[in-house]
Amino acid sequence: MDQPSFEAVVKRLERVERENRRWRVAGLFVMVALASVLVMGQARPPTTVEAREFIVRTTEGNRVMRLSAGPGGQPSLAFFDQQGEARILMYLYDRGTPGFSLLAAPPSKATLHLAAYGDGTPRIDWTDDNGSVRAKMGLSSRGLTNVDQSPYIVFLDQNGENGNVTWGAP
Numbered sequence: 001m002d003q004p005s006f007e008a009v010v011k012r013l014e015r016v017e018r019e020n021r022r023w024r025v026a027g028l029f030v031m032v033a034l035a036s037v038l039v040m041g042q043a044r045p046p047t048t049v050e051a052r053e054f055i056v057r058t059t060e061g062n063r064v065m066r067l068s069a070g071p072g073g074q075p076s077l078a079f080f081d082q083q084g085e086a087r088i089l090m091y092l093y094d095r096g097t098p099g100f101s102l103l104a105a106p107p108s109k110a111t112l113h114l115a116a117y118g119d120g121t122p123r124i125d126w127t128d129d130n131g132s133v134r135a136k137m138g139l140s141s142r143g144l145t146n147v148d149q150s151p152y153i154v155f156l157d158q159n160g161e162n163g164n165v166t167w168g169a170p
Helices: 006-041
Strands: 053-057 063-069 075-080 086-092 098-103 109-117 122-127 133-141 150-155 163-167
Touching: none
Parallel strands: none
Antiparallel strands: 053 063, 063 075, 075 086, 086 098, 098 109, 109 122, 122 133, 133 150, 150 163
C-alpha cells in the first residue's frame, strides 16, 4: 500500500480546513439571519392605548380615579375618597359645556357645582343635603334680569328650583 507523501497530507489538511472555515462562516450567517428575523418579528408596543374607561387603583385595589366616556361620548374624570365615593367630578355636557362638581361625603347629597353653559354664561350652584339647589350665582343670559351678562345671586327655599326664591339680587 502506498504511503501518501508529506506534501499530499498537508494539501489535504489545508483543503479540509478551508471547507471547515466556509461551513463556520455559513453557519454564522444563518444564525445572524435567524436572530434578525426573530428580532424584527417582535411586536412593537402600541403608541396609543384606547379604552372606554381607565381606573386607577391603590396597591390595595381601592379605586381612586376614573377617566371615562359617557353614553354620548362626553368625557368625565372622577376622583374618589378612601370609601370609594366620588368626591370631585370634571366633565363635558352634550354640547361641550364644561362642568366641575365638589361632592360632600355620603349620605349627604350636598354639592358645589360650577359650569359654563352653552350660551357662554357661567354659574355656580350649591345644593343641600337632599340634593336640592339652594343657591345660585352667575351671569344672566337675559334670564333673571333680562339684561345680557348681568350678575345675579339667588337663594331658594328647601324645595330648591321648584320652590320659592327667599332672596335674590339684583
